[in-house]
Amino acid sequence: MDTREDLVPGDTGSWRHYGATTLPKALAAALDAFAERGYDGTSIREVASRAGLSVPGLYHHYPSKQALLVSLTTTVMRELLERSRQALAEAGPTPSEQFDAVVESLLRFHMFRRNQAFVASTEMRSMEPASRAAFVALRDEQQRMLDRIVEEGVAAGEFSTRYPEDASRAVTTMCVAVASWYHPDGPLSPDEIVTRYLAIARCTVGAR
Amino acid sequence: MDTREDLVPGDTGSWRHYGATTLPKALAAALDAFAERGYDGTSIREVASRAGLSVPGLYHHYPSKQALLVSLTTTVMRELLERSRQALAEAGPTPSEQFDAVVESLLRFHMFRRNQAFVASTEMRSMEPASRAAFVALRDEQQRMLDRIVEEGVAAGEFSTRYPEDASRAVTTMCVAVASWYHPDGPLSPDEIVTRYLAIARCTVGAR
């Protein structure tokens, strides 16, 4: 009944496992800088310095500052969607099980990829229209994944919320916000946060 | 003379009423610009232009770009706290009534003062340490107001959440996030949004 399972290395549950980021050093430098000072608050010299490169050295790998941001945000949204899809695919057939899986995936992602997730969500307005549109499309797809589950849960009588779409967005919102306050050295472990927020999220949609 | 009457003590429900903003034109210009492009993405020339002033004309009223941001954020947090306190003071004695009042206050504020609220929450990192600390203190006070209510609600048996503090933060999060998507021309009226989100927030804390 409960979805609590042990971490199994291998195929099953790989969406739960987060290794160190494999970002190229220039992207990693841009990510740290953007997370700290924001896109417009970060100079290309700052990124180059953090990457151990000169400014032309940085431009050898990326054609513009904007390209750094776009590369970061598309990478992060693709990974989130991929992991969520995997979690959903491995979950049981009931809306409750699928809800738990996707919410846990959302939570873990926003803890273990918190900087990427934070930058992506706060720097949307710094993206050029085309890139922003592509990003929003991926984000909406992620949202609709949860929307559909909640809707089906209500139809199946597993969730009792009167406002499925709003509740679904509220759940996404609280999961995304984890990226803005979670810190690995904080008092709560990722597993404990998953436990708590999963319980809260279930209440939010009125799970029986 | 000042004809302000929406903050007169004893005016029951005045925390629900939002007139047009009374911000000086320079601050209003800065607010619009910051909301659209962010603090670092906005030049002092852009603010001056929107305010119908020259750059030195703008500096005649505010000593620095940072002062514009600080003035905006302190104003907005003070108004939020003032309205929330008023809502709480006028609410009934039970945690449920107080919860509803404060959540409704939070929701209305983040709809009718959405630009101010949005800028304040997104541009925290652009504030100098001292100003940021003062802002965070006010924000924490607002958070603790709801924390206390939820805690008392659990103690009184009115709320059933196992994680009062986390649920309280989740509720605040979803209310604050309203500022980032609400639009007056949207399909939902403020009253309808209050109705829906109040129901969702009650579920989140496990209200009976």
Added chain:
DNA sequence: TTTATGACCGAGCGATCGATCGGTCGGTCG
């Protein structure tokens, strides 16, 4: 050995940044 290529950098481009200088102008007061 020659040529080609990817990885990088010192120097500097034009533009724009936040901020300031020395004013002008209309009003108020004695």
Added chain:
DNA sequence: CGACCGACCGATCGATCGCTCGGTCATAAA
């Protein structure tokens, strides 16, 4: 009238911005 003041502005400051030019250097295929 003349002294003063708040409100405002054209011009410009030094610094920094994103970005680029013309290279060097190590490696490797031809």
